[in-house]
Amino acid sequence: MNTGRRSARAALHLVGAALVTFWLFAGARPADPWTWIGVLAVLAWLGGALLRGAHRASAALAAVALAAASVAVIPTGGVTFTPVVVALLLLWADDTLPAWAAITASVAAPPLMAIGAIGQVPGIPTLLAFGGGIVIASLAGASRRQTRRFLRQEAILRQQQQEAAEQAARAALARDLHDVLAHTLGGLVIQLDATEALIERGDTDAALTRSRSARRLAGEGLDEARRAVAALRSGAGRDERVRPGEVMDAVGELLRTHRSLGGSATFETDGTPWETSDAQAAAVVRAAQEALSNARRHAPGHPVDVSILWSTDRVLLTVANDVADAGGTPSGGFGLRGMHERVAALPHGGRVDISQDGSRFQVRLEVRR
Structure with a gap:
């Protein structure tokens, strides 16, 4: 199921990157340097999205995508704003990255857009739309960060609970085996001592009786130890009624x-x-x-x-x-x-x-x- 989600996510990123690339070349001349800066942002976007397991590489590529896309937003007519949003989501959602780094990325995006807008006069609505998009992307990424952190802590808690259960099971088996062995082996020592004394006195019939009793005790102890181990292995017994x-x-x-x-x-x-x-x-x-x-x-x-x-x-x-x-x-x-x-x-x-x-x-x- 996780593999399917990862495949669907990767396919979504590829489709989005393809659409942004198409609009880059459809709305500008191929020789336009802003087009190639946008292509760089798209490639960095894909690298950061597809290398989610390598956190440092993914964060570095997302930062490159954010910088390149932010600078090219105004010159490309807003086409590269999609990589800006995706890069912010990637940086914020990465809970291994310090929160200050994600905040820095959100704060740096508007000045980078202003650098790319030198010589151009974008309208106030355009600037407000881009600013609002940055805020929304940052909040969505922060929410995703909190969710991932919660899921990670939940996984750690489950592991700790499993380890505690395994430790409790080992302790339960140790208690049962201790009691069985203390009862059985202690009894065997008494029986064997008595058997030895009877043999020394020449009372072989009584010694034979003691020997048979010792054998029966050993068999009972072995059966009881097996039952204790079997109950632990099957996980049964503790909730049964007696x-x-x-x-x-x-x-x-x-x-x-x-x-x-x-x-x-x-x-x-x-x-x-x-x-x-x-x-x-x-x-x-x-x-x-x-x-x-x-x-x-x-x-x-x-x-x-x-x-x-x-x-x-x-x-x-x-x-x-x-x-x-x-x-x-x-x-x-x-x-x-x-x-x-x-x-x-x-x-x-x-x-x-x-x-x-x-x-x-x-x-x-x-x-x-």
Whole structure:
């Protein structure tokens, strides 16, 4: 479509230049020097119009067209006033050219016309018509300049928005993969340690059971990572709705995995689950996953208390556990940062509170409906 517009614009310039050239030679003798000055203006006009991509060359040729056409306007009976108008439009519309340069061109055109009119006495109406034409051409060019500048800024904004969206997508994938890997690999370490201990004791049946559990955990983690990547690549998932109860089932599955890895946990619920968006569900489930992973890593052997409270306008997840000492408290890291980022990205927002009261570490995540 842009190519078609450029072709149509070039054809219009060629037709206009041909008509001006015809009237130059039709209204004066070929030997008249003003005719050839007009031809120079026409050629510079065409060069400036057709070299729009080369801004410096286009501006230089437009300036030549303006100077030559302005000087020849009166001697040619106004035939070269068309190149004057076109040159002004080209100079004003070029938003890469300083505004003062376009203003200088508009101001310089009348004195150049006066130079060409030496020895002649054009009528007042003629002078007013030419002056008005210069003003109108300058205003039209200035309007075009503003439009192009707006379109350029709009294109920059679109590019920035696209880059921001790509950055957000990368951050979302990083959060999901971090949570999946922290949950899966942390669980695998526990299972493999237990398997090694069982083998050393000679309990091969129990070791085999642990080994199969580790393999199942690895397979689940791989499937979950693939789903996260597939959802990101397809752009799907963030606007989908999650049925009531699916969040509870997902958290329940995380607790079963936690118990299978040797941990102990309680799970309390209150209220009636309501339909959430995929992003809201992910915020709750991933927060529970990260909190359980942190509990296994920083407070092994300590029970974990998980609760989910559903109210009419929000859902509140609380995960709390005792820690052996303050040094074992997870005070940062990508997982906890990911909780804040997920909640901050939700349309209706929410809140994340991570605190420790004595030996009691607690994660509270609130998602607003």
